[in-house]
Amino acid sequence: MASSLAIGDFSRATHLNIKTLRHYHRIGLLAPARVDPDTGHRRYGTDQIPVAQIIRRFRALDMPLDEIHAIIVTGDPVARNRLIAAHRRRLETALARTQKAVASLRDLLEPPRDGAAASIQHRRMPATSSAAVSGTIDLADATGWYQGALGELHASLAAQKISATGPGGAIYSNRLFTQARGDVTVFVPCDGAFSATGRAEPFVVPEADLAVAEHRGPHTGEIDRAYGSLATYVADHALGIDGPIREYYVIGAHETADERQWRTEIGWPIFNTGSAGT
Known part of the structure; x- marks a missing residue:
């Protein structure tokens, strides 16, 4: 049986703050291993640390919480890879949009190129x-x-x-x-x-x-x-x-x-x- 950690120690171990951990518990994304029925104190198993790290990394990549949940709960590696690939494509699309925006800002800061405005x-x-x-x-x-x-x-x-x-x-x-x-x-x-x-x-x-x-x-x-x-x-x-x-x-x-x-x-x-x- 895995050892358990209080929520504060689990927060330090995973770099997920306590407010975030409580939110993930409420939405069913990362439930603690045990909740004390009298005090409400949460304890997490050390075997939950890798799952928390995965959640944190996907959130850093702007993946929606519902998709992270689907990746975690699915046992089908093909379905999991499909979800990850779909998010990668969204990131690539956003990157292309950002690159176009940067190019447009550069154009505003630079004088028009030769031929950009032809004779009228x-x-x-x-x-x-x-x-x-x-x-x-x-x-x-x-x-x-x-x-x-x-x-x-x-x-x-x-x-x-x-x-x-x-x-x-x-x-x-x-x-x-x-x-x-x-x-x-x-x-x-x-x-x-x-x-x-x-x-x-x-x-x-x-x-x-x-x-x-x-x-x-x-x-x-x-x-x-x-x-x-x-x-x-x-x-x-x-x-x-x-x-x-x-x-x-x-x-x-x-x-x-x-x-x-x-x-x-x-x-x-x-x-x-x-x-x-x-």
Whole structure:
């Protein structure tokens, strides 16, 4: 029979403080070997020290208590390893998210890289026949939504043996930015008569005069700098008019999985003066 320790000695042995040990007892994660019915004093077996150490190490890795309990009570090593592997994947995902956040902070502290904010041009975009998917979305979902819609459109065009005549794009309502929820139309220009299928429908992209800036790279990170440069240019030249923002995905996920190669043109609606910006 294993020797026992008072809760204070068990706390010193395991580096779990008394408050934590009492909490683990209440939730059934680590019950003491014996509780004195008269005094309520808890005593733990020395054979519980390895279990307590495992709990402490998993908590240091931010594993939820219910998952730690499942690992401890299961006698199936395959199930135990599956739980540990699932938490490892969550940690890896969190690490990747942290690394992106650090890179974004670094970008804010460093001057823009060469080519990060390309020259701004004026363009008249003619009315264009296209296939399109429209919807009302949250701003936080915009990247995943437009990529899914573009994939659906390219698949629909291929099924109807219709060729795209230019890069895909999207028209973003002002409410999407001002209210964090609004209408979006994702389109792919095409020749031939496109027939509605699923969410995809024929659509004519309206004619527009735009001030256009190019962003290179993924849509996380520095794309806000391109938007900021474009807004500053339009304001400085008193060119802005009401109308939705457009993006054209010159090189995007459909062309390459390497986000560093992506090229996105951002179009801000303007009053056409007949002169090109620089």
